[in-house]
Amino acid sequence: MSTTPVIAVDRLNLTYGDFHAVRDLTFEVRPGELYALLGTNGAGKTSTLEVVEGHRNPTSGTVRVFGNDPRNRRVVRPRVGVMLQESGFSPDLTVRESVGLIGRLTRRTDDVDRVLDLVDLTDRAGRQVSQLSGGEKRRLDFATAIYGTPELIFLDEPTTGLDISSRDAVWATVDRMRENGATIVLTTHYLEEAQQRADRIGLMHQGTLHREGTVAELTRTLPAVIRFSLPTAAPTLPLSGDVDADGRVVVETFTLQQDLHLLLRWAQENAVELRDLQAGPTRLDDVFRAIGS
C-alpha cells in the first residue's frame, strides 16, 4: 500500500478579517486510516476541512489531496465523498433524484438503488427531500458521501440526529468501505465514536493542533482513576487519594492494575467493603476536559 499521504496540510493559516481562525496547522492523513479531527467549539475544524475540501482558499500554507491542490476539482472531486454538517439538497427533488444528481456532480458512477438500500432509504426513494425526517435527511447526506465508493470520505458529524440502529448501519457501511481501502476523515463531538474507531486523532484548540496521536497516546498522559466509598472507621488506606464532593475516595494513578490489586488485597485482608467501586483508564473526554486547564 502507498505511504504517500492522502491529505497533507502544511503550515496552514486561515484568517477571517482580523480573526486568525487556523494557525500554522500541519498534519497528514495516511492511506486507509480513519483520522478524527476533533476539538472544542470554534477550534477551526470546519474552517480547516473547508480548505481541504477545496471550498475555501487558505490565507497561507499548502494543502494537498492525493498530491493535488484540492481546488483542482476536476481531478480531486471524483475521488472524494463529502458529508457536510448541513445538507444542501433542493427540497423539491426526490430522494432518488438527489442521489442521482450527486453522481453527476461528482462524476462518479454507481447504482442509485444500491446506495439507497445501503442507507435504508429504498422505501423513501420517490419522496421529496422536504418530506424527510431529520434522521432520514442525514442518511441521504451519507448516501451522497458514499456514492460511487470514493477513495477518501469526509464525514462531518455523521451520526448527529440518528437513532441507534441508523448509527450502527452508518458505521457498518464505513467499516466495509475501509476494508476496501477507503480513507476516512471524521469530525464529531461524540467522543465515544472517535475513541472506538479512530486510528489517529488530531485534537484542535483555538486554531492549532493541540495534540495528535492514537487514543492510547493521547490518554496515556493523564492518570486513570479509582473511585469508591469507605465505611466509617476503616483502617488507613494503602495508597493516597483525595475525597470528592460526594465523600468518595478518588485515587489517580498511572499504574492502574498494580494499585487496584493493592487496594483489593487490602480490602480483603481488612474485611472492608469498597462500596460503588469504579476503576477505569482515562477516556478521551478527560483529555478534552484537560485542554486549557
Ligand SMILES: Nc1ncnc2c1ncn2[C@@H]1O[C@H](COP(=O)(O)OP(=O)(O)OP(=O)(O)O)[C@@H](O)[C@H]1O
Ligand atoms: N465566515 C466566517 N467569518 C468570520 N469568522 C468565522 C467564519 N467562519 C468561522 N469563523 C470563526 O472561526 C472560528 C473557527 O470556526 P470553525 O467553524 O472552523 O470551528 P469548529 O472547530 O468547526 O467549531 P464547532 O465545533 O463549534 O463547529 C470560530 O471562532 C468562528 O466563529
